[in-house]
Amino acid sequence: MMPAMRIIVTGGAGFIGSHLVDRFIALGHRVSVIDNLATGFRRNLNPKARFYEEDIRNTTRILGIFRREKPEIVCHQAAIAEVMKSLRDPLPTLEVNVQGTVNLLMAAGESRIRKFLFASTGGAIYGEPKKIPAGEDTPPAPLSPYGLSKLLGEECIRYYARTCGFQYLLLRYPNVYGPRQNPRGEAGVVAIFAGLMKRGDRPTIFGDGSKARDYLYVEDVVRANVLGLKRGRNETLNLGWGRKVTDQKIFDTLAGRMGCPKPPRYAPFRKGEVNRIALDARRAGRRIGWRPSITLDAGIREYLKATYPAVRKCRPRDSRR
DSSP states (O other): OOOOOEEEEETTTSHHHHHHHHHHHHTTOEEEEEEOOSSOOGGGSOTTSEEEEOOTTOHHHHHHHHHHHOOSEEEEOOOOOOHHHHHHOHHHHHIIIIIHHHHHHHHHHHHTOSEEEEEEEHHHHSOSOSSSSBOTTSOOOOSSHHHHHHHHHHHHHHHHHHHHTOEEEEEEEOEEEOTTOOTTSSSOHHHHHHHHHHTTOOOEEESSSOOEEOEEEHHHHHHHHHHHTTSOSSEEEEOSOSOOEEHHHHHHHHHHHHTOOOOOEEEOOOTTSOSBOOBOOHHHHHHHOOOOOSOHHHHHHHHHHHHOTTOSSOOOOOTTO
16 A cells, blocks of 8 residues: 555546546545636536646746645646647746746655656657657657647756656657547547537548547546556656547547437648657656556546446537527
């Protein structure tokens, strides 16, 4: 049994962060959440966590929270994680994902934390690599300010960990899906497609359907972070299956399970998005003992059961409206 630790989770009212909070609390840890509720929801908050409604860009407030909570671990999930938003207006993404991360690191250094866990991205950092699946040694080549912001965040973490004397674990996520993912956001194809299908709308696929990602169910991401509490000293690790899954495959799988006969709409491919990527996560197996366990079919089944338990078939949209 792991001894209880004091953990701060940023973005703990959001999709991935709230699942992490639930698991950490279930394991007996004392958890504090920092979230400005820009994309998170109060309904996702675990009542046993201490909640601070705060923006990670607020240097003074963040330092005050750290002084009060005296964390041993920081699990940093908060971010603007939308490629198209970062292309339209890069400054908010850079401010939150870089400046906000530095604020946390300065507070972490003063508080003498043990370890900093970071939600990075493998889907956006590597760009269009020649070899797929991409390993951690693949040269970074982000195509968007979002990918750049995560790369800069990683470098900031390495610097502060080195100068302040704490450990870090950088986890490069693929496309994560599961319950609590916002179907009305810009990111999260599974949630967006399913939400539209439930309303009787036709999802839009950007491109011809061949654009491909590596998909990972949220519980597998949670398990990697839990392992990272004790394992993985100053490591950068990919998570994922190492398999390319096309947009068309996601659409067809959801349509089959939700009984939706309507085909998708197709629109031009969007500049700045990666065309094809999958992540080689074998190093995570060697370093922290992590391997993916929940297949795409099983994960989508669990997602639909948790999110739309009453859905048996798609409701056709009323054409008179």
